[in-house]
């Protein structure tokens with residue numbers, strides 16, 4: 001009984017209340033603290049039939065040099081409507097280095113189902129951001 005309660009609390013904290021996915025995997029919103037801060041959310045791409053939805057770190061650095069740093073320590077991703085990407089059924093890859101990638105052809109029944117729209121933000125040294 002106690003085990004079940006503890007498990008439920010752990011489960012709720014660890015999974016259900018988590019709106020985001022991160023790289024590094026163990027990162028949380030609270031991990032970006034001290035001299036580090038989260039950037040604004042970036043949604044540079046809408047899902048389309050030819051590709052999917054990709055938010056590329058390099059691309060974001062080029063588009064928003066004043067709102068993005070050159071060496072982020074973590075990346076966080078959500079859907080554009082603030083949901084956890086793992087709830088969409090899409091298959092995606094996320095890494096600080098490359099960004100977030102959801103490709104249509106990896107989605108079951110992709111001919112009728114596009115990737116969901118995603119957004120990302122990064123954890124940067126505060127002094128490397130101008131906002």
Ligand SMILES: [Ca+2]
Pocket residue numbers: 043044045046047053054055117118119
């Ligand atoms: Ca997007």
